[in-house]
Amino acid sequence: MVGYGFMGMAHSQGWRNARSFFDPPLRPRLAALGGRNRDAAGELADRFDWPVVETDWRALVARDDVHVVDVCTPGDTHAEIAVAALEAGKHVLCEKPLANTVAEAEAMAEAAAKAREHGVRSMLGFTYRRVPALSLARRLVAEGRLGRLRHVRARYLQDWLTDPTAPYTWRMSRERAGSGALGDIGAHAVDLAQFLTGEFVSGVSAVTDTFVHERPLPDGGGTGAVTVDDAAVFLGRLDGGALASFEATRYATGRKNALRIELNGDRGSLAFDLEELNVLHFHDATADTVVQGFTRILVTEPEHPYLEAWWPPGHGLGYEHAFAHQAVDLLSAIDAGTDPEPSFADGLRVQRVLAAVEESHEAGGSWTAIPAPATAAETA
Known part of the structure; x- marks a missing residue:
């Protein structure tokens, strides 16, 4: 694994729980942790029993005992x-968003397509899937329980x-x-909209804003310029015809991870809200009108996705559990010789939406x- 911050810790927990609670066909062994700061990387390595720390990611990739590379670094290095x-023949799990630009994402999707020809797999870490x-929501949509989609509303609100x-x-x-x-949390909203519906965003009209343009540097040596958006709001349409609205902000006071x-x-x-992540609300409009209404489904039964490996019904899961599910799914795909999801091509589709949002904003919110x-690598 390359990276030792917040995501490095989450992924380390995921790999550990994958082998502790599940029975994947391939058993993960933590081989080496990469990070430029040896002391900081070493602290995480000690916590999660990574036996080796490499301060150069190239050395990590070159190791014979590494078969999967998990990329948990900032987007500029993905x-x-x-x-x-x-290209070195290693399977890859990469944190979201796939890249910082469409050009980078295209190169990554192309590399994934070429590697696939040699049995090398790649997966993107949109873990909320x-x-x-x-x-369960995806299953219900795929079964036709919602019928023809008309509206999708997705928002990701934080206040940090x-x-x-x-x-x-x-x-x-x-x-x-x-x-x-937009890319930090809005990418999750876009991916979930496309994952749940099985459709893709075909166009957007957007506005973004930056509320605070300078922030104090952590070492006390002045301020740093904020060169990214603080919030993004955009309308969209799915290629199946449904209308969609999206909102992403880290300035929604009182919203921690909504x-x-x-x-x-x-x-x-x-309807789903991550702040109640064990609950799904479902309304069946075909039921008798006398009993119609949203049903609150507590998703903790062994028949629900992934739950058979965990606790008795009613004992909820937390944020970290999805990382174990992610690890198990990747290991299972590698063993079966199948392509795991989401793919780098899925990540490229999200990247195109993010780019269109910024383009629309620059054009005064015009439809983009x-x-x-356009290529086989983008549809894989």
């Missing part, structure tokens, strides 16, 4: 590391930047992060079409 790992309630004196981080630099709330998505069809509706996939 393309270089992932492409090199794939593996929250059991959202996996509402204090203007909060220190500057790499997430506030376009060079490092690519974008702000990823909410609602789908409305002519036969029913679904999103091109359909």
